[in-house]
Amino acid sequence: MKKTVIFGGTFNPIHYAHLDIIQNVLMMPSTEKVLVIPTATPPHKISDNLACDADRLQMCRVALQGIKNVIVSDVELLRGGRSYTYDTLRHLKTIYPHEKFALVCGGDMIVSFKEWYKYKEILKMTEIIAVRRVGVDDVQFDDAVRDLINEGAVINVLKNHVTGISSTEIRENIENDEYLLKYLPKCVLEYIRDNDLYGDR
Numbered sequence: 001m002k003k004t005v006i007f008g009g010t011f012n013p014i015h016y017a018h019l020d021i022i023q024n025v026l027m028m029p030s031t032e033k034v035l036v037i038p039t040a041t042p043p044h045k046i047s048d049n050l051a052c053d054a055d056r057l058q059m060c061r062v063a064l065q066g067i068k069n070v071i072v073s074d075v076e077l078l079r080g081g082r083s084y085t086y087d088t089l090r091h092l093k094t095i096y097p098h099e100k101f102a103l104v105c106g107g108d109m110i111v112s113f114k115e116w117y118k119y120k121e122i123l124k125m126t127e128i129i130a131v132r133r134v135g136v137d138d139v140q141f142d143d144a145v146r147d148l149i150n151e152g153a154v155i156n157v158l159k160n161h162v163t164g165i166s167s168t169e170i171r172e173n174i175e176n177d178e179y180l181l182k183y184l185p186k187c188v189l190e191y192i193r194d195n196d197l198y199g200d201r
Helices: 016-026 055-063 075-079 085-095 107-111 120-126 140-150 169-171 186-194
Strands: 003-011 031-038 070-072 100-106 125-133 156-158
Touching: 003 016, 003 070, 003 085, 016 055, 016 125, 031 055, 055 070, 055 186, 075 085, 075 107, 075 140, 085 100, 085 120, 100 107, 107 125, 107 140, 125 140, 140 156
Parallel strands: 003 031, 003 100, 031 070, 100 125, 125 156
Antiparallel strands: none
16 A cells, blocks of 8 residues: 655755655655645754744745645644644644554654654654665664664664755755755755845845
8 A cells, every 4th residue: 555655844944855865755656745834833843943834834935835745734823832742643643534644754763763752653654764874883773773664663774874954054054055956956046045034135
């Protein structure tokens, strides 16, 4: 049975590493579609310069427009409050009651997965697509995947590492167009400029 893949994040802003993950997930034979879900208030990290919900949502939309089988969802933004994966999954199951889900988790999230709210329940509700990331030790990543599988998780590991791109560094270099175009689609940079995001000039 094909799956609806959930890819959540702050997307502050969305960049090429995110797009790389989406393209890799779309190439998996089991993928029917990808739901890209900007988070409301992420419980595991606090950004010092978080663009408003509407801007993060729209940056995702302009970056992903025209890509088949990708849907940008405002489901978490409409709900508001703390953004817990468990609650989002429960809500999505009411919207898509007959669909099977898979959840994208970067390497940093995999190694800290047992700290998540109701993580054991999450493992019962969805499969996991684990993504290796530059900066996350492969041995630590593999150990964490093995531990979760031993707890009943169904995990598929993407073969490729994802390019190491830091949203924080993008925001810190927001004045430098030449730097930004290495990591951001031009349409996203234009949106940032047009809407004076991140302390833009």
